Amino acid sequence: MNSFNKDQLSNNIKVLTRKNPNTPRTAINMFMGSGAKYESLAGIANLTGRLLLQGTNSRTAEDIANELDSNAIELSFESKQDYIRARLQFLNEDFETAIDLLEDVIKNSTFENIEKERKKFLGELKLELDSPKTQAFDNLVKTMFKDHPYGHSHTKIIEELPDIRIEDIKDYYFKKSLIPDRMIFSIVGDIDRKKILKALESRFGSLNQQDIADIEVPVPQLTENKFVNIKRKDAAQAQIVQGWLAPPIFGEDFPALTVLNVILGSSGLSSRLFTELRDKQGLAYHVRSSLEALKHLGLYTVYIGTAPNNIKTCLEGFDVEINKLKNELVSEEELEGARTNYLGKRAFWHETNSQQAYYLGYYDIMGIGAEFDSVIEEKIKNVTSEDIKRVANRYFSQKSVISILAQAEFVPETV
Amino acid sequence: MNVPPPEIKTRDNIKFPYVDRPVEIYKLDNGHTLIIAHKPGKLVNISTWVKTGSINEDDSITGISHFLEHLMFKGTPDHPAGEFDRTLESKGAVVNAATWKDYTFYYVTLPKGENNENLKQAVELHADMMLNPLLPDDEIGPVFDPESSEVGEKRERFVVIEEIRMRDDNNWTKTFDELNSLMYRVHPYKRDVIGTAEVIATVSRETIMNYYKSWYTPENMFTIIAGEVDSEEVIGLIRKNFRFPDERKSAELHYEQEPEQTEPRYIENTRKELNTGFIMSGFHGPKPKGLKENICLDIVSTVLGEGKSSRMYQNLIEKQKEPVFNVTGTAQYEFREGNIFLVQANFIPEKKEKALELLKAEIRKITEEPVQEHELKKAKKRLKAGFANDSETVSDLGEVIGHFMTVYEDITCYSNYLDVLNSITADDILQAAKKYLDLNKISISVLMPA
Numbered sequence: 001m002n003s004f005n006k007d008q009l010s011n012n013i014k015v016l017t018r019k020n021p022n023t024p025r026t027a028i029n030m031f032m033g034s035g036a037k038y039e040s041l042a043g044i045a046n047l048t049g050r051l052l053l054q055g056t057n058s059r060t061a062e063d064i065a066n067e068l069d070s071n072a073i074e075l076s077f078e079s080k081q082d083y084i085r086a087r088l089q090f091l092n093e094d095f096e097t098a099i100d101l102l103e104d105v106i107k108n109s110t111f112e113n114i115e116k117e118r119k120k121f122l123g124e125l126k127l128e129l130d131s132p133k134t135q136a137f138d139n140l141v142k143t144m145f146k147d148h149p150y151g152h153s154h155t156k157i158i159e160e161l162p163d164i165r166i167e168d169i170k171d172y173y174f175k176k177s178l179i180p181d182r183m184i185f186s187i188v189g190d191i192d193r194k195k196i197l198k199a200l201e202s203r204f205g206s207l208n209q210q211d212i213a214d215i216e217v218p219v220p221q222l223t224e225n226k227f228v229n230i231k232r233k234d235a236a237q238a239q240i241v242q243g244w245l246a247p248p249i250f251g252e253d254f255p256a257l258t259v260l261n262v263i264l265g266s267s268g269l270s271s272r273l274f275t276e277l278r279d280k281q282g283l284a285y286h287v288r289s290s291l292e293a294l295k296h297l298g299l300y301t302v303y304i305g306t307a308p309n310n311i312k313t314c315l316e317g318f319d320v321e322i323n324k325l326k327n328e329l330v331s332e333e334e335l336e337g338a339r340t341n342y343l344g345k346r347a348f349w350h351e352t353n354s355q356q357a358y359y360l361g362y363y364d365i366m367g368i369g370a371e372f373d374s375v376i377e378e379k380i381k382n383v384t385s386e387d388i389k390r391v392a393n394r395y396f397s398q399k400s401v402i403s404i405l406a407q408a409e410f411v412p413e414t415v
Numbered sequence: 416m417n418v419p420p421p422e423i424k425t426r427d428n429i430k431f432p433y434v435d436r437p438v439e440i441y442k443l444d445n446g447h448t449l450i451i452a453h454k455p456g457k458l459v460n461i462s463t464w465v466k467t468g469s470i471n472e473d474d475s476i477t478g479i480s481h482f483l484e485h486l487m488f489k490g491t492p493d494h495p496a497g498e499f500d501r502t503l504e505s506k507g508a509v510v511n512a513a514t515w516k517d518y519t520f521y522y523v524t525l526p527k528g529e530n531n532e533n534l535k536q537a538v539e540l541h542a543d544m545m546l547n548p549l550l551p552d553d554e555i556g557p558v559f560d561p562e563s564s565e566v567g568e569k570r571e572r573f574v575v576i577e578e579i580r581m582r583d584d585n586n587w588t589k590t591f592d593e594l595n596s597l598m599y600r601v602h603p604y605k606r607d608v609i610g611t612a613e614v615i616a617t618v619s620r621e622t623i624m625n626y627y628k629s630w631y632t633p634e635n636m637f638t639i640i641a642g643e644v645d646s647e648e649v650i651g652l653i654r655k656n657f658r659f660p661d662e663r664k665s666a667e668l669h670y671e672q673e674p675e676q677t678e679p680r681y682i683e684n685t686r687k688e689l690n691t692g693f694i695m696s697g698f699h700g701p702k703p704k705g706l707k708e709n710i711c712l713d714i715v716s717t718v719l720g721e722g723k724s725s726r727m728y729q730n731l732i733e734k735q736k737e738p739v740f741n742v743t744g745t746a747q748y749e750f751r752e753g754n755i756f757l758v759q760a761n762f763i764p765e766k767k768e769k770a771l772e773l774l775k776a777e778i779r780k781i782t783e784e785p786v787q788e789h790e791l792k793k794a795k796k797r798l799k800a801g802f803a804n805d806s807e808t809v810s811d812l813g814e815v816i817g818h819f820m821t822v823y824e825d826i827t828c829y830s831n832y833l834d835v836l837n838s839i840t841a842d843d844i845l846q847a848a849k850k851y852l853d854l855n856k857i858s859i860s861v862l863m864p865a
Contacts, residue, residue, distance in 0.1 A: 022455075024433050024803040053723070061733060065724035070793040072800035091800055120732065123741035126690040127761045132584050233687035234865075236580040268510055269488065269500035279497065282556065282569030285578035305581050337505030344507005344526050347457055352807045 002374040004360055007197055009205040011180040016360045016370050017196055018188045020353055026095065026189030027354040030086040030102070031365040033182035034172065037081055037217045037296070042152035042160040043121070044172045049077030049084050050117050051169060056108035064105065073098045075105070081150050082295040083365045084177055089354050092190055095199075103203040106178070111169050118161055125154045132405050133305065135230055136239035140301065140403035143228050144243050148220045150294060180209050186361030186370070188353040220245060220297050226401045227415045231408040238308040238406035242318055244395050246291060246298030250368045253394065255379035256387035257291055257300070262338040263330060263388070264321060265289030265302060267345065270337075272324070273302065277317045283310050295366055300395060308410035315402070315415055325392035329385040342380050420654040421445045421633075429830050432799075433806040438816065439646055440826065446634030449653050450820070452641040452812050459534050459642030460809035462522035463545050464817035466637075467630035469516045469608045470752070471668060478575070478610010479618060479626050481514040485571050486623065487521065488512075489554040491547040496554055499540050506533045509810075516604055517751045518821040521545065524810050527642060534644065535652060542656035545636070548627065552620050561616040575615045582609055586686070586862055587759075590693040594860035595755075597680045598697050602673035604750060629666035633659050637820045641809040673699075673753075680858040689864035691741055692764040696774065696859040700747060700754030700851050703823045710798075710836050711847035712747050712756055717794035718786050719777060720745030720758065724793070726781075731760070731773055739766045739773060751822050756851060764864050771861075775854055782848045785841035795836055802833065 004018040036045050053075070054061045068075050073090040075098075086106070090098040128134050138153040145151030185204075187196055222245050247253040265273035265288045277283045287304040302322075304314050330338075350356050363372040402415050421443040428437035436453040443449065468480050490496035503510050508525035523541055527534045556570025582588045592607050599605035638657065640649050676699060701708035720727040720743055727743040743760040758778060762770040786794075805815045819829045 022435065023807075025800070025807070062724070062729060065722070065729070066789075066793075069722040069724035070789065070796060072796045091803060116733075119738050120741075123691070123738055123761075123763065127741045130586055130689050130691055236583040237577070268504045268508075270497065270504045275497060278574055279571075282571065282573030283577070285574055285581050305584075306577060307580065337501065341504050341507050345509065347507065347526050348509055348524060351456065351458060351809070354807075 004370060005193055006370065007193075009180070009197075009201050011205055011207055011209050013180045013200075013204055013207070014184045014364060015197060015200055016184065016186040016364065017191060017193045018356060018360065019191055019193065020188055020356070021190050023190050023353055024091055025089055025353060026092055026187065026191060027352070027357040028088040028098070028102070029186045029357040029361045030088070030106070031184045031186070031361045032084045032177040032179070033082065033365050034084055034177040035080050035082040036152045037149045038172065038176045038215050039149050039152060040172070041164050041168060042149075043157035044164055044168055045079035045084055046157065047114070047117060047121060047161070047164060048169050048173050048177065049079045050121060051111045051113060052077050052086075052105050052109050054113040054117055055110050056104045057110060058108065059104060061113060064101065067097070067101055071097050073101065075101065085358075085361070087354070087358075099199055099203065106204070107207070111166055111173070114164075114166050114169065118164070122158065122161060125158055129154055132232060132235050132237070132239050135232070136241050136403050136405040139228050139230055139405070140241045140243050140401055141299070143226055143401045143403065144222060144245070144299065145220050148218065150220055150297070175210070175212065176215065178207065179212060180207050184361045184364050186357045186364070188357040188360070217296050222399045222401070225399050228401065228403050229411045230405040231411050232405055233407060235308070235405060235407050237305045238311050238404060238410060239303075239305055240311060240314055241301055241303045241403045242315075242400055243299055243301040243403070244398055244400045246293070246300040246395055248295060248297050249293035249366050253391045254293055254298075255376065256383045256391040257298075257395065258342060259335070259338050259380060259383045260325060260388045260391060261289055261291045261300070262341050263334060264325065266291065267338075267341055272321050276321060277304060277314065281313070281317065283314055283317065308406045311404060311406065311410060311412060322392070322396045325388065326396055328389075330388050332385070335383070335385050335388070339380055339383065343377060346377070418658040418660060420658055421447065423650065429826060431806065431830055432802040432833055434812070438826070441650060443633070443654070443657075445659055446632065447657055447659070448637045448820070449650065450637060450639045450816050450826075451644065451646050451649055452639065452816060453643065454641055454806070454809055454812055455643045456809065457526045457643075458524055458809050459527045459640065459644060460522060460524045460813040461534075461537050461541050462520055462639050462813045462817055463541065464518050464520040464637045464639070464821050465631055466518055466635040466821050468514055468518050469606050470603045470670070471630055472603060472606060474606075476614060476618065476622060476626065477606045478608070478614050479623060480519055481608055481610060482571075482575055482615055482618065483550075483623055483627055484512045484514045484519050484521075485575060486550045486555060487544055487548050489551055489571070490549050491543045492549065493543055493547070494540060496551065499544055503537055503540060506536070508533075508537065514608055516608060518817070520817055522810070522813065527644070531644075531648065534642075538652045539656050542653075545631070546657065546659060550620055550624055550627070555620055555623075558617050558619070561612040572615050575609075576612050579609050579612055579615070586689070586693050587695075589684070589686075590695045590860050590862045593682055593684055593862075594695045594697050594858055597682050597858045597860055598676070598699065598755065599673055601671040602752065603670045604673070604752065628663060632663040632665045635665050637817060639813045639816050641813040641816070676856045676858070679855060681861075682859070683861040683863060685863050685865035687865045689764070689862070692762045692767055692770070692864070693862040694762065694770065694774065694859065695757060695759045696857055697758075698756040698852050698857060700756040701847070702753050703749045703751065704825060704828065706828050706831065706835050707839070707843070708847050708850075709747075709749070709754065710832065710839060711844045712754070712851060713798060714786070714791065714794040714839065714844050715781060715848050715852070716745040716747050716756070717797055718790045719781055722797070727777055730777065739763060739770050749818070749822050751824065767861065767863065771859070775857075778852050778857070779854060782845075782852050785845045788841070791841055791844070798836055799833060
């Protein structure tokens with residue numbers, strides 16, 4: 001599974017390919033290394049991705065939708081903090097149609113439907129914020145990354161979306177995103193590499209290379225503990241999230257924090273948060289931790305959804321588990337279990353062509369190279385219990401943000 | 416173990432689209448069914464589907480199928496609570512379970528390991544969990560009054576009550592649950608799978624154990640192994656480990672059938688501080704086993720509401736001058752005794768009347784005019800691609816087999832699907848749409864900001 005080929009188009013666009021014989025669908029991902037971090041206004045990256053399916057010089061939005069659906073071709077754009085990704089997936093027989101469509105939307109989109117798309121986007125954001133959990137996370141992210149593009153959360157986008165003009169979109173797309181030096185194709189399927197390269201060269205090899213330096217993105221800072229809350233009527237549960245800044249994906253602490261995360265709460269039914277707060281104390285159905293590694297820093301969170309009168313108990317429960325990681329060495333057995341768990345789960349996340357195409361391109365666009373997708377295995381195997389204690393002390397001794405959503409009478413004054 | 420291993424009674428195999436080797440079905444002499452699906456790769460998915468769910472409940476035990484699902488993880492005489500999860504997750508497994516109206520299933524997906532060591536261990540632990548659960552009182556937790564703020568030890572009862580609370584905060588779930596109770600008045604499908612806090616807080620261990628013994632019988636269980644495995648080895652593992660310790664026969668299931676709905680039904684609920692409104696409307700659909708009508712409605716769903724080229728997305732979102740809807744969609748939820756055809760949307764609350772009117776107009780149209788040729792072609796292609804999707808992971812493959820075994824009660828429906836699909840005409844679809852999507856029999860659940 002780990003082998004892949006690395007090529008380049010004549011304008012330096014990287015092409016990563018892996019052949020998986022006898023698979024009916026091909027996955028093509030195209031990454032552009034921009035994302036929210038290059039936004040001048042919150043929401044530009046998302047709106048750009050959406051507008052890439054809203055019409056080209058020769059196709060209307062409806063034409064695009066019809067052509068995709070009639071051929072069962074999946075094409076969508078995902079805008080994250082550090083990149084925009086086109087996800088294309090199709091039955092092998094539809095390769096030509098799929099790649100023609102991708103070429104058209106990437107090269108010839110007009111972005112003219114901006115007003116309509118802005119309204120649609122706004123409606124969808126409002127819908128998402130009707131979820132109390134989304135609201136609590138939104139508040140956390142916005143607070144942690146205040147004045148930083150990583151903090152372009154739903155509510156921040158709602159604030160700035162009205163100000164985005166078509167010129168902003170075009171500037172962002174043509175000058176910050178569609179830059180061959182910062183573009184990667186990753187393709188996995190029952191493919192012929194030479195045929196793929198030829199098809200991509202003829203369609204994307206002539207995109208102009210532009211001489212644009214990397215845009216400075218500051219490293220986010222969190223200088224004080226913060227507590228934010230939302231009082232929401234009719235909320236049956238309290239939503240509690242605590243977040244810390246974490247190492248960036250290329251940081252030396254990333255593997256140790258990844259294993260720590262398995263032990264604490266990212267994984268299934270046997271993590272510490274799950275067994276302590278759910279199994280033993282019956283505080284929640286959903287409790288977990290999460291590590292989101294970004295290019296310039298990461299975000300570590302612990303989350304629980306609980307009965308509102310449990311807020312204090314849950315925060316204390318978080319503290320107990322975090323302090324245990326800081327003060328006690330993880331046993332060899334638990335450590336080995338966590339390492340193996342991660343490696344097994346990794347196989348689970350790499351099962352489909354689509355998942356594999358994502359990871360190849362993802363690690364490369366994040367600046368650590370597609371090889372990292374297999375290098376990480378070795379790094380995980382080498383994590384020690386001392387490493388875990390060290391990173392626990394390093395990151396969990398820093399400032400944190402606590403975000404709580406609950407009915408007003410349950411929201412504490414301070415935490 | 417004194418019980419002798421079961422013998423194989425019948426062997427069948429069946430060809431699946433996009434799966435190279437035939438899927439093998441073994442009926443054992445104790446009634447248990449084993450299905451093996453071969454898929455190349457390191458991962459293997461092991462699951463057991465039990466043909467029991469909320470359909471097997473009444474008001475006094477609503478939610479018991481799902482509560483039992485939680486408690487099945489709480490240990491056996493050989494493996495105390497937590498060992499199953501810990502042992503398998505430390506081998507890289509994904510372990511979980513789910514309960515729905517017609518079935519409850521438990522699964523493990525993990526790397527097979529060197530010499531299939533993990534596979535062997537997973538089958539052993541999984542079988543032990545399915546056959547010998549202790550349902551310990553101290554894990555269930557003491558009975559309590561859910562209305563009282565004074566509570567004792569919080570154990571699994573509380574976990575499920577938190578799950579109820581979590582679902583209550585989910586607007587789509589809430590809207591669906593209200594729709595469901597609007598559509599069914601007597602049939603046991605009327606109850607929410609999750610049950611009520613009252614039952615979960617008070618149901619006794621004995622009642623749960625009785626329920627387990629009544630329905631977790633060999634004849635009600637389908638064990639599915641999907642992955643790159645040796646059939647003989649798997650058969651050996653199943654025969655060795657699935658030795659039911661007692662003579663279990665399923666209890667008889669009695670319930671009332673739902674009388675035909677003859678009138679439109681409507682319910683509107685409110686919630687404070689919502690930005691948007693939610694609609695879920697439903698029609699009683701065909702039984703899954705009636706494959707042709709079922710597929711006709713899959714096509715209707717595709718044409719009407721799946722994907723950005725669908726009629727609803729184009730007409731109700733893309734082409735409206737001023738927005739009415741935020742999202743729209745359709746789906747067919749398959750249930751053994753009859754599907755629910757769902758038309759759902761999220762909308763701008765001030766435009767509720769217009770939203771309802773527009774949705775109904777789209778439904779009406781598909782019952783009055785045949786779908787166009789290009790729409791039919793598109794739907795067929797999309798449904799075909801769905802089969803490619805099903806075969807991409809061992810988990811999906813396992814899940815689709817389990818679903819067809821318990822909901823369709825006939826795995827050949829899966830292998831015949833594409834042939835039947837190819838034969839369907841625009842007129843077939845029109846007839847099915849007329850029959851099932853009658854606006855005089857629509858049920859509508861709306862959730863609005865208070």
